[in-house]
Amino acid sequence: MMKKTYGILLIGCGHIGRQHIEDLYGKEEVRVVATVDSDADRASAFARRYGASSFGTDYRPYLADPSVDIVIIATYTDTHLPILRDCVAHGKHVICEKPVATDLAGAREFVRLVKSSDSKVAVSHILRYNRSYRKIKELIDDGEIGELRMARMNQSHRAGEPEHPWDRFLRLMQDCPPLVDCGVHYADVMRWFAGSPIVSVGGVSAKLDADSPIDNYQIMTMELANGCRGYYEVGWSRNVSSNNDKDFIGTKGHISLTMAANRTDGVRDSDLIRIYYGDAEKPDRIIENPSIYKDMYAQFRDLVDMIENGGEGMVPIDDVFEAFRTVVLAVRAIREGRRIVLAEEPD
Numbered sequence: 001m002m003k004k005t006y007g008i009l010l011i012g013c014g015h016i017g018r019q020h021i022e023d024l025y026g027k028e029e030v031r032v033v034a035t036v037d038s039d040a041d042r043a044s045a046f047a048r049r050y051g052a053s054s055f056g057t058d059y060r061p062y063l064a065d066p067s068v069d070i071v072i073i074a075t076y077t078d079t080h081l082p083i084l085r086d087c088v089a090h091g092k093h094v095i096c097e098k099p100v101a102t103d104l105a106g107a108r109e110f111v112r113l114v115k116s117s118d119s120k121v122a123v124s125h126i127l128r129y130n131r132s133y134r135k136i137k138e139l140i141d142d143g144e145i146g147e148l149r150m151a152r153m154n155q156s157h158r159a160g161e162p163e164h165p166w167d168r169f170l171r172l173m174q175d176c177p178p179l180v181d182c183g184v185h186y187a188d189v190m191r192w193f194a195g196s197p198i199v200s201v202g203g204v205s206a207k208l209d210a211d212s213p214i215d216n217y218q219i220m221t222m223e224l225a226n227g228c229r230g231y232y233e234v235g236w237s238r239n240v241s242s243n244n245d246k247d248f249i250g251t252k253g254h255i256s257l258t259m260a261a262n263r264t265d266g267v268r269d270s271d272l273i274r275i276y277y278g279d280a281e282k283p284d285r286i287i288e289n290p291s292i293y294k295d296m297y298a299q300f301r302d303l304v305d306m307i308e309n310g311g312e313g314m315v316p317i318d319d320v321f322e323a324f325r326t327v328v329l330a331v332r333a334i335r336e337g338r339r340i341v342l343a344e345e346p347d
């Protein structure tokens with residue numbers, strides 16, 4: 001049977017918009033209908049590069065086009081909610097970048113729109129689709145390191161490198177601090193790996209660059225209902241390193257993850273997962289895990305499955321909201337110098 005072809009409208013031809021469309025444009029069930037960016041040159045360059053039949057600076061006319069089935073929202077965070085509202089009003093399915101909004105009221109409205117419409121919406125909690133994160137989840141669930149007790153997660157970017165210009169971070173920080181923008185991924189991973197809700201958050205922050213508008217280095221600590229603990233650390237700065245290894249520590253050993261891009265041994269096409277056992281007699285285990293860091297096609301297939309077969313997909317919208325609320329309250333906890341118990345805190 002021929003696969004159905006899905007017409008795609010990409011809104012936002014920047015850093016993450018490129019990663020979405022780069023992964024999708026050659027696939028047999030994908031047709032890139034149009035690329036849109038408020039910068040016309042970017043929209044036109046993307047249309048040429050990815051074979052779109054049209055480009056523009058305003059997405060709204062394309063929402064009336066019946067050949068558009070799926071809209072990818074890859075614009076700044078403060079535009080996600082209004083664009084989603086327009087998309088679902090026109091019956092379009094959506095892949096939307098995280099965070100869903102800039103504050104809790106906006107995030108609640110986002111969830112309400114998703115739940116009350118017939119459109120299917122996948123929010124880009126992209127680590128859920130990453131093969132190495134999925135492998136580690138499987139190892140933890142299989143009891144490979146006993147009971148998970150602690151997660152150490154750093155995801156920092158040394159700004160100024162070609163892939164990460166400082167200006168891009170300055171624009172992102174107008175909407176959300178790094179702990180919200182990127183932390184939604186790791187609050188979500190924490191709950192997902194531990195299989196338990198986060199009950200309280202706290203943390204510290206610092207301003208590392210004099211021209212940063214806000215504190216651009218933050219640490220969030222998390223306590224979970226099952227006794228597991230974790231922290232997430234993020235810096236968007238010219239002064240931090242991008243050494244982003246992750247450790248998941250259990251009662252019988254730990255798992256370390258080094259993403260392909262962070263490897264120093266010359267291997268570039270697979271992530272390195274190492275399992276170290278507390279029992280000195282048991283040799284370490286090494287897994288070379290070929291993986292795509294941001295597997296946009298896997299997310300697209302998840303959305304197609306939601307469209308064709310129903311269901312909530314791999315990242316239920318309530319999980320998206322929980323992760324967002326966790327990081328917003330962590331920022332509040334840092335600002336007010338206290339720990340916040342999530343169940344007791346009003347929005």
Ligand SMILES: NC(=O)c1ccc[n+]([C@@H]2O[C@H](COP(=O)([O-])OP(=O)(O)OC[C@H]3O[C@@H](n4cnc5c(N)ncnc54)[C@H](O)[C@@H]3O)[C@@H](O)[C@H]2O)c1
Binds near residue numbers: 014016037124171
């Ligand atoms: N899932 C992830 O891992 C991940 C990674 C990076 C960024 N993001 C998110 O993606 C979003 C974009 O970030 P980025 O790093 O790609 O930024 P970027 O500055 O590289 O690109 C954003 C693009 O959107 C365009 N744009 C903004 N508003 C628009 C509008 N109303 N209509 C049309 N075009 C518009 C801008 O001109 C720009 O080209 C942010 O919400 C960010 O948090 C997610």
